[in-house]
Amino acid sequence: xxxxxxxxxxxxxxxxxxxxxxxxxxxxxxxxxxxxxxxxxxxxxxxxxxxxxxxxxxxxxxxxxxxxxxxxxxxxxxxxxxxxxxxxxxxxxxxxxxxxxxxxxxxxxxxxxxxxxxxxxxxxxxxxxxxxxxxxxxxxxxxxxxxxxxxxxxxxxxxxxxxxxxxxxxxxxxxxxxxxxxxxxxxxxxxxxxxxxxxxxxxxxxxxxxxxxxxxxxxxxxxxxxxxxxxxxxxxxxxxxxxxxxxxxxxxxxxxxxxxxxxxxxxxxxxxxxxxxxxxxxxxxxxxxxxxxxxxxxxxxxxxxxxxxxxxxxxxxxxxxxxxxxxxxxxxxxxxxxxxxxxxxxxxxxxxxxxxxxxxxxxxxxxxxxxxxxxxxxxxxxxxxxxxxxxxxxxxxxxxxxxxxxxxxxxxxxxxxxxxxxxxxxxxxxxxxxxxxxxxxxxxxxxxxxxxxxxxxxxxxxxxxxxxxxxxxxxxxxxxxxxxxxxxxxxx
Numbered sequence: 001x002x003x004x005x006x007x008x009x010x011x012x013x014x015x016x017x018x019x020x021x022x023x024x025x026x027x028x029x030x031x032x033x034x035x036x037x038x039x040x041x042x043x044x045x046x047x048x049x050x051x052x053x054x055x056x057x058x059x060x061x062x063x064x065x066x067x068x069x070x071x072x073x074x075x076x077x078x079x080x081x082x083x084x085x086x087x088x089x090x091x092x093x094x095x096x097x098x099x100x101x102x103x104x105x106x107x108x109x110x111x112x113x114x115x116x117x118x119x120x121x122x123x124x125x126x127x128x129x130x131x132x133x134x135x136x137x138x139x140x141x142x143x144x145x146x147x148x149x150x151x152x153x154x155x156x157x158x159x160x161x162x163x164x165x166x167x168x169x170x171x172x173x174x175x176x177x178x179x180x181x182x183x184x185x186x187x188x189x190x191x192x193x194x195x196x197x198x199x200x201x202x203x204x205x206x207x208x209x210x211x212x213x214x215x216x217x218x219x220x221x222x223x224x225x226x227x228x229x230x231x232x233x234x235x236x237x238x239x240x241x242x243x244x245x246x247x248x249x250x251x252x253x254x255x256x257x258x259x260x261x262x263x264x265x266x267x268x269x270x271x272x273x274x275x276x277x278x279x280x281x282x283x284x285x286x287x288x289x290x291x292x293x294x295x296x297x298x299x300x301x302x303x304x305x306x307x308x309x310x311x312x313x314x315x316x317x318x319x320x321x322x323x324x325x326x327x328x329x330x331x332x333x334x335x336x337x338x339x340x341x342x343x344x345x346x347x348x349x350x351x352x353x354x355x356x357x358x359x360x361x362x363x364x365x366x367x368x369x370x371x372x373x374x375x376x377x378x379x380x381x382x383x384x385x386x387x388x389x390x391x392x393x394x395x396x397x398x399x400x401x402x403x404x405x406x407x408x409x410x411x412x413x414x415x416x417x418x419x420x421x422x423x424x425x426x427x428x429x430x431x432x433x434x435x436x437x438x439x440x441x442x443x444x445x446x447x448x449x450x451x452x453x454x455x456x457x458x459x460x461x462x463x464x465x466x467x468x469x470x471x472x473x474x475x476x477x478x479x480x481x482x483x484x485x486x487x488x489x490x491x492x
Contacts, residue, residue, distance in 0.1 A: 005091070007038040007191075009045055009215060010198025012052035013208030019044035024188055024217060029097030029334040030325050030371040038191055041214035043223040046183070049212040053154045053181040054229045056209030063151050063179035070177055071119035076204035078112040078119075081169075084200070085109070088193055092165055093325040095190040097334040097372070098288055100326050111169040117454045118173030118474065125149060125178070125475050134487070144486045149479040151179035152255065153231035156224045158245070159194070160237045161187035161336055162291045168194050171234045174474035176210060180232075183212045185224055187237075189336050191215040221245075228252060232478065235259070236293075239392075239463050246466070257467040257477055259459060261392040262420030265298040265413040267435065269406075269426040270305045274312055276447065277425035281398075282316035284423055284449045286376045289335055290396035293464075294421045294443075294450050297393060299378075300412050303402045310359065310380070310400065317360055317376050323368060334372040335395060341372045344395035347388040348377055351399075356388075357381045361396070390416065406435065414440045419461030423449060442468075 007026075008015040020042035028035040041049070056062055062070065081088065088111075089104030098107070128147040133140075155175045159167040164186050175182050186194035194213055201211040214220055225233060225248045232255040235245045242258045249256045266281045268274070284296030301309050325333040335341045341364070348362050361377030380400040382389055389399055403409040413422060421443045424432050436444040442461045445451065452458070455471035467477060 003087070005036050005192060006195050006199065007036050007215070008195070009039055009041045009049065010195065010201070010211070010213040011045070011049045012212070013202065013206075015198060016045075016048075018042065019048065026095065026188070026191065027337065028094055028371075029336055030094070030368070032338065032371050035094060036192060038188070038195075038215050041216040041220050043219060046214050046216075046220055046223040047227065049183045049214050050154060050224070050227050050229050052209035053183050053212055056181045056207060057151070057153045060181070060207050060209055062176075062181060062207050062210045065179070067123045067125070067177070070179065071123050073204055073206055074115045074119040074173065074177060077200050077206065078115040080200040080203040081108060081112045081115070084196075085112075088165060088196060090326065091196065092190075092193045093333075095192045096161060096164070097325050097336060099330045099333055101328050101330070102288070103325075107163055107166045111165045114166070114169035114173045114454070118177040121455075121471060122174070122177035122475060125472070125479075139489070141487045141489045146484045146486070148482045148484060149178070149475070150482055152478060152480055153180060154229055155180045155182040155478065156227075156230045156233045157182055157184045158221055158224065158233070158235045158237065159184070159186055161190035162288060164190050165193040165197075167236055168197060170469065171236075172197075172211065174469075175234070175478050176206075178475055178478045180478055181210045181212075183214060183224060183230070185214050185216065185221055188215065188217050222248070225249060226251070230254060233257070234477075242465070255477070257469065258465045259293065259469065260463060260465045261394070261418060262293045262295065262460065262464050263298060263390070263392050263416045263418040264294055264296050264421040264423065264441070265300050265416075266296040266423045267409050267413060267425065268299065268301040268305070268309060269409075269424075269428075269431065270302040271427045271431075272425035273427065273447070274305060274309050278309060278312035278316050280423065280425065280447070280449045281313060282320075285398045286317065286320060286332060286396050289333060289374070291336060291394055295394075296421075296423050296449065297398060298389070298413075298416075299398055299400045300403055300409050301400065302409070303404050306400075306402050310378075313378070314360055317378070320376060322365060322373065322375070332376065332396075334368075335374050336372065338372055340395070341374050344374055344393055344397060347391070347393050347395075347397060348379065351379050351382055351386050351388045354383050354386055355381065356383070356386065359400075392418065406431065410435060410438045414438075417463045420464035421445065421450070
């Protein structure tokens with residue numbers, strides 16, 4: 001018998017019925033049919049969850065445990081995730097539409113890795129100490145300055161629908177490892193694996209109130225962001241919502257981390273290994289159906305190899321296996337919703353009306369006929385002012401632009417309001433370093449796509465975000481540096 005999908009909020013260590021008794025429908029992208037009827041946590045339930053987190057932060061054992069004890073608990077939670085990997089991966093594939101192989105082998109595996117990484121990192125996040133004296137004040141006093149790193153208190157974590165389990169643990173890991181408690185709000189479009197994290201927390205015996213999960217719509221997020229007992233907010237999502245979160249948080253000066261959108265370029269130079277570049281470019285835009293903030297949605301290719309490279313790229317696209325996300329052989333699934341597919345197509349239709357050439361795709365496939373599928377799409381010969389060149393599509397649409405000189409490539413790459421990532425394809429290390437230095441992005445990958453070392457900073461410049469995650473950057477965000485100055489000796 002198939003296990004029933006949990007759809008209720010997880011508050012104070014258990015699943016509860018929301019105070020408001022409201023629900024919303026979660027739709028399966030591959031079929032277009034109802035997957036689950038999910039409890040819609042309104043302001044009362046959010047307040048209940050925040051109160052539980054506040055009590056756990058102020059009076060519970062979690063912040064007062066040693067970093068090692070918290071690490072042990074988070075490692076148990078990672079164990080639970082790995083134990084249920086197939087179940088969680090299948091649920092995420094059904095809820096998001098990503099291929100189950102990607103969900104199990106990458107997203108679920110990375111979720112466990114996130115918790116283990118930050119559990120270990122927080123244990124080495126030691127206090128800083130320095131010795132000095134106060135002779136400049138005319139005394140013989142000696143000073144010992146200790147900088148402690150206590151937790152902030154209660155964190156609000158709001159994540160999108162494209163990689164819910166991975167993004168939730170990417171934020172939960174440092175938040176909880178440093179002694180904070182939290183309330184997690186998943187997207188209403190794909191909330192189910194985040195709700196299941198409550199079960200993982202209970203299995204790991206996290207104290208009640210440490211992790212709370214509130215599925216819901218816009219008013220759920222608003223109630224979370226504006227509540228006076230929330231000390232910090234980590235938000236991942238779109239620019240417009242990020243601006244709203246920042247404005248609402250400013251009213252009470254909450255600490256805010258924003259990871260927003262992107263319009264990341266792939267710069268392919270004539271000296272590159274073109275076969276490797278074609279494979280990397282295809283993966284950068286069509287993995288997860290292009291529904292990723294780091295998607296390489298702009299192809300800037302040196303003119304002298306452009307036609308040859310596009311031929312190789314089209315061969316890569318032709319090898320993608322489009323189908324049921326639950327089929328292990330599938331490489332490419334549906335988009336998240338009917339509305340999102342319509343939005344993606346509106347960019348393509350507008351560009352085509354302006355004279356763009358559709359090299360491949362540009363429509364829904366004949367098969368599968370159900371669900372929200374949209375073919376991998378490449379657009380060439382665009383007008384310079386085309387909206388698809390400047391706005392984030394968040395879908396499987398790659399635009400093509402050509403350049404003749406390195407300076408032209410840099411200028412095209414920087415002609416964006418976003419500044420998240422860029423991908424350089426070149427055999428010349430001097431060029432790679434030179435161009436990377438000139439790009440107005442926060443992250444640059446050379447001859448690779450999105451290889452992650454969790455110790456390094458992740459985040460965006462310009463409209464792509466505020467703050468950095470990863471390693472010590474995450475630990476710094478979730479802690480408050482506190483100076484303790486001790487003196488000894490005699491005053492004159």
